[in-house]
Amino acid sequence: MSMSPSVGLLLATVLVAGCATPPAKEAPTATPVAPAVTRLETVPVTESTRPRYAGPWEDPANPLSQRTLYFDYDAVEIKPEYLTLLRLHAGYLGSHPGQRVTLEGHTDERGTREYNQALGDQRADAVRRVMLAEGVPPKQLETLSYGEERPADSGHGESSWRLNRRVIIQY
Amino acid sequence: MFRYPRRLSVLLVSLLSLWFGSGLAAPRLNIEITGGVEGAQPIAIVPFGVSEGLIPPVDVAAVVSADLARTGKFKPLPNRDMLDMPTTHESVDLRDWRLLGMNSLVIGQIVPEGAGFQVSVTLYDVLRGDELVKTSLASTKTGLRHAAHQIADLIYEKLTGQRGVAATRIAYITSSGSGDKQTVTLRVADADGDQPQTIVSSAEPILSPAWSPDGRRIAYVSFENHRAGIYVQDLGSSHRDLVASYPGINGAPAFSPDGQRLAMTLSKDGNAEIYVLNLTTRELSRLTDHFAIDTEPAWSPDGQQIIFTSNRGGSPQIYRMSATGGAAQRISLDGDYNARASYSPDGRSIVMVTRINGAFRIGVLDTERSTTRLISSGTLDESPSFAPNGSMVIYATEHGGRGVLAATAVEGGGNQRLSQDAGQVREPAWSPFIQ
Numbered sequence: 347m348s349m350s351p352s353v354g355l356l357l358a359t360v361l362v363a364g365c366a367t368p369p370a371k372e373a374p375t376a377t378p379v380a381p382a383v384t385r386l387e388t389v390p391v392t393e394s395t396r397p398r399y400a401g402p403w404e405d406p407a408n409p410l411s412q413r414t415l416y417f418d419y420d421a422v423e424i425k426p427e428y429l430t431l432l433r434l435h436a437g438y439l440g441s442h443p444g445q446r447v448t449l450e451g452h453t454d455e456r457g458t459r460e461y462n463q464a465l466g467d468q469r470a471d472a473v474r475r476v477m478l479a480e481g482v483p484p485k486q487l488e489t490l491s492y493g494e495e496r497p498a499d500s501g502h503g504e505s506s507w508r509l510n511r512r513v514i515i516q517y
Numbered sequence: 518m519f520r521y522p523r524r525l526s527v528l529l530v531s532l533l534s535l536w537f538g539s540g541l542a543a544p545r546l547n548i549e550i551t552g553g554v555e556g557a558q559p560i561a562i563v564p565f566g567v568s569e570g571l572i573p574p575v576d577v578a579a580v581v582s583a584d585l586a587r588t589g590k591f592k593p594l595p596n597r598d599m600l601d602m603p604t605t606h607e608s609v610d611l612r613d614w615r616l617l618g619m620n621s622l623v624i625g626q627i628v629p630e631g632a633g634f635q636v637s638v639t640l641y642d643v644l645r646g647d648e649l650v651k652t653s654l655a656s657t658k659t660g661l662r663h664a665a666h667q668i669a670d671l672i673y674e675k676l677t678g679q680r681g682v683a684a685t686r687i688a689y690i691t692s693s694g695s696g697d698k699q700t701v702t703l704r705v706a707d708a709d710g711d712q713p714q715t716i717v718s719s720a721e722p723i724l725s726p727a728w729s730p731d732g733r734r735i736a737y738v739s740f741e742n743h744r745a746g747i748y749v750q751d752l753g754s755s756h757r758d759l760v761a762s763y764p765g766i767n768g769a770p771a772f773s774p775d776g777q778r779l780a781m782t783l784s785k786d787g788n789a790e791i792y793v794l795n796l797t798t799r800e801l802s803r804l805t806d807h808f809a810i811d812t813e814p815a816w817s818p819d820g821q822q823i824i825f826t827s828n829r830g831g832s833p834q835i836y837r838m839s840a841t842g843g844a845a846q847r848i849s850l851d852g853d854y855n856a857r858a859s860y861s862p863d864g865r866s867i868v869m870v871t872r873i874n875g876a877f878r879i880g881v882l883d884t885e886r887s888t889t890r891l892i893s894s895g896t897l898d899e900s901p902s903f904a905p906n907g908s909m910v911i912y913a914t915e916h917g918g919r920g921v922l923a924a925t926a927v928e929g930g931g932n933q934r935l936s937q938d939a940g941q942v943r944e945p946a947w948s949p950f951i952q
Binding site for chain 2 (some may be wrong): 448455456457458459460461463464465467468471488489490491492493495496500502
């Protein structure tokens with residue numbers, strides 16, 4: 347596998363991500379919202395409000411449709427095999443500055459729920475850092491950790507767990 | 518632009534599927550005693566007398582009996598083994614109860630009073646012939662079950678010297694379905710699983726319920742609207758406040774013992790760190806500053822210290838620091854995974870999740886001797902929570918492939934399992950004493 351110098355540097359950045367001082371994020375946006383029920387009257391929602399085609403990431407033939415990265419147990423390091431994929435998404439975001447993505451971190455069921463929230467957050471943040479290093483502006487990236495709350499496979503055992511330790515790039 | 522309408526529809530669907538309130542009936546928790554009556558004290562609780570024509574909605578003696586049996590410290594005599602069923606002092610012959618090997622005897626009466634009931638109860642020491650408790654309490658029409666729990670607590674306290682927890686409650690999370698069809702609820706039930714009420718329900722994850730020290734509010738994390746937020750909800754009025762909704766993690770809320778502050782985990786400044794929010798001034802202070810994960814804060818009973826989970830040493834372990842921050846000291850010394858710790862009410866021990874040979878179990882760490890004792894035997898046991906008298910721990914485990922709750926006496930002797938007929942039950946949090 348040939349790797350450009352920038353990718354090599356990038357990989358190094360990712361591998362030390364767990365022990366580097368984290369960069370400051372944007373200012374807090376803690377604005378308490380009104381209880382959700384107060385808005386219930388205004389919601390005539392039907393399936394038809396969902397567009398049939400939202401973007402190229404929904405086309406199975408398009409490489410952007412590959413939006414999930416898997417992780418080793420208790421690990422937050424991005425495997426080198428995903429760097430090509432991340433550069434592809436970074437490139438798309440670079441050419442579509444109005445497009446935002448949520449980097450959704452998940453873990454398997456082992457370990458405590460709150461610790462897994464943090465682990466999923468670190469995984470999502472590792473992907474975010476690669477995207478930033480690839481030149482994606484911070485405002486196009488958001489992270490969200492579901493921890494172990496939203497497994498892709500509800501089974502117990504490594505064959506399920508490996509599918510659950512993941513970050514999904516949600517457009 | 519395609520994104521906007523799609524995201525909007527998701528938002529609206531999630532609003533539609535979110536509802537909350539109190540007093541909403543929910544499926545009850547079934548309770549099974551799963552072991553441990555050796556060494557339990559023999560006690561007879563005679564069916565309570567009722568005045569002519571009165572049909573009480575609750576079998577008070579049966580509720581008292583079940584409450585006492587669940588503690589693991591008492592072995593109630595089955596009704597069928599009773600030689601006599603006295604309901605007044607005059608009809609009690611203690612020789613019968615000595616013959617049956619009883620240490621204690623409980624009799625009582627229920628009479629109508631106003632719109633409710635008057636319940637009188639007498640507890641006898643069978644061997645000495647003393648009346649240990651003789652009292653009566655008023656109950657509303659719907660409060661008879663609660664009155665029965667209060668009677669169980671009176672008896673328990675008189676005979677053990679420790680305050681009882683039958684009249685306390687538990688909060689827990691249930692889920693059914695999966696993926697987009699998932700329904701997650703936060704519920705509160707009596708400590709015996711009865712009287713369940715739904716506090717909030719959502720299609721998105723809800724987790725980490727935590728009681729306020731007065732038992733009137735619950736803090737929890739909800740992912741409604743596809744964001745994590747920490748809410749504090751009043752159980753009486755159902756009013757709630759969103760107290761944290763920063764980018765990244767908003768998790769692991771824990772009320773300070775004075776109820777004024779909420780410790781929590783946020784990752785807004787880079788990664789998971791412990792913060793304390795003053796609920797009155799809304800002032801937020803950061804307590805930890807480390808590149809490792811710091812999460813799962815829990816207060817010491819005196820409010821002076823906070824313990825938390827950190828992987829700063831390479832594996833998740835329990836650390837302790839001042840409640841104002843500063844240097845942290847590792848307090849879990851054995852094993853390569855110790856997490857989600859909380860103090861016993863007397864502050865002398867800590868209950869936590871510990872990994873042994875790949876299995877996640879509940880351990881009790883003696884903070885003075887630094888020894889850990891396992892009190893569960895599952896493989897994915899989690900979310901331990903002390904009863905407010907420190908006698909039992911409730912935690913989440915699996916049984917028959919489903920998530921259930923288990924409660925176990927810390928000193929051994931009592932085990933029980935709480936499950937729903939359908940769906941998963943997890944993340945129990947035992948309430949404080951409720952006035």
